[in-house]
Amino acid sequence: MSGIYFHIPFCKTRCFYCDFHTSTNLVLIEPMFIALMKELTSRKDYLKHDPIINTIYFGGGTPSLLTTDQIGKLISSVKEYYNVSDLVEITVEANPDDLSKEYLRELKSNGVNRLSIGVQSTDGTILKDMNRRHGVKDVFNAVSNSIEVGIDNISIDLIYGVPNLTLSLWKETIDSVIKLPISHISAYHLTYHEGTVFHRRLSKGQLKPVDENESLKHYEILVDSLNKAGFEQYEISNFCKNDRISNHNSSYWNGASYLGVGPSAHSFDGHSRRWNISNNKKYIDALNENERYFEEEILSNEDKYNDYVITSFRTKWGVKRQILEQFGASFVDFFTTQVQPFIDSNEVVYIHDGWEMTSQGFIRSDLIIEKVFHCE
Structure with a gap:
């Protein structure tokens, strides 16, 4: 959907x-x-x-x-x-x-x-x-x-x-x-x-x-x-x-595709992201004159991993192992290593075949997400 x-x-x-x-x-x-x-x-x-x-x-x-x-x-x-x-x-x-x-x-x-x-x-x-x-x-x-x-x-x-x-x-x-x-x-x-x-x-x-x-x-x-x-x-x-x-x-938050229409709006089709220019007049003029009004980037596997964990970890559904495995074994190993200290502190639990933040984890969510963010 x-x-x-x-x-x-x-x-x-x-x-x-x-x-x-x-x-x-x-x-x-x-x-x-x-x-x-x-x-x-x-x-x-x-x-x-x-x-x-x-x-x-x-x-x-x-x-x-x-x-x-x-x-x-x-x-x-x-x-x-x-x-x-x-x-x-x-x-x-x-x-x-x-x-x-x-x-x-x-x-x-x-x-x-x-x-x-x-x-x-x-x-x-x-x-x-x-x-x-x-x-x-x-x-x-x-x-x-x-x-x-x-x-x-x-x-x-x-x-x-x-x-x-x-x-x-x-x-x-x-x-x-x-x-x-x-x-x-x-x-x-x-x-x-x-x-x-x-x-x-x-x-x-x-x-x-x-x-x-x-x-x-x-x-x-x-x-x-x-x-x-x-x-x-x-x-x-x-x-x-x-x-x-x-x-x-x-x-x-669950990684679905979406179309963003209007100046500054973002779009995601599962493989790339687009974002429209943040200028009302330039946006209007570009549409009227059939000119380019957006920038675009093709997402790497690392980008997709980061997008997934950043958004899904904020929700009650958490990060699912089955989805995490789609990014490859190295990302699974990285995530499980980085998240373990927060499991030990009861800020994250492994449940329902995935990792979910507890109420204590939500309080420190920025730090937890920062630790599972992958940057080579």
Whole structure:
């Protein structure tokens, strides 16, 4: 099974932590839509080795800045040019204040059955600190509106490790969102990416980052609270109820092929990777003029091994011996040698014919993955 990802590179305002490719120049939305349609149809054979599409995902940026007619036409084009005989999930990322009942009804009529809502916090001061454009009430209204129109597969994003986010405020945020009728939570630690407002302020000493011990407490509160509320941690940063995993993101972690459409979008066909240029105007012009708009690399066996262990080890399914053996005996020997100390420390267990991180392992996942990464 494969997935199709649309990168919608527009936002009304830019969040202070964000380093994704996005622009506040909304004048280019319509030309971008035309270019997306052209790339989508021109690449209809890209997934020929794994042609059945089971997920479509609109990410960004802020995909909810597109009209529902534009989203509907992109979905219709996928159905026209690709094999969607097993299409089970169509997700749209959205800002809470974009999700009126009318907009949601039209999304649903176009086949959208899952929402990923950028909440980040339910504290008004923290939202302002991050330059989020929605308010606390918008979060609850968005979820309520979604349920009312019949889209009940709802994920929300949260950020922790943020300056001024005390343990009590973080606990209040988690307690407030788990009361909502949602089935999925993605929670990420703040990273100070170069080029962001937060990074510039940090460099100037205008921000005091949360220390490592405090960050660990944030994570422990997150995991403990969500487990008690019935959410399963199926990936380091992702939790779900009633097995409502993100099918689209899980396909990435499990090594499935995918097509990325739009500026900065990545694609993978099992043998090579492609990534589109991260410039809206250059992307649009290249599509209009039939010029090259991407870079590409053929993956070595080592690349494929690293891709597999980096992504799969982050999940509850872990690294499977049968798949690891496909890369050759030397990689199996390397992996088993490197992972043994973490088995000894109970951060990794060998179970279900593979290696899985324990809850303690998830805490030190970056270090574990670094040790099993192979670099000649």
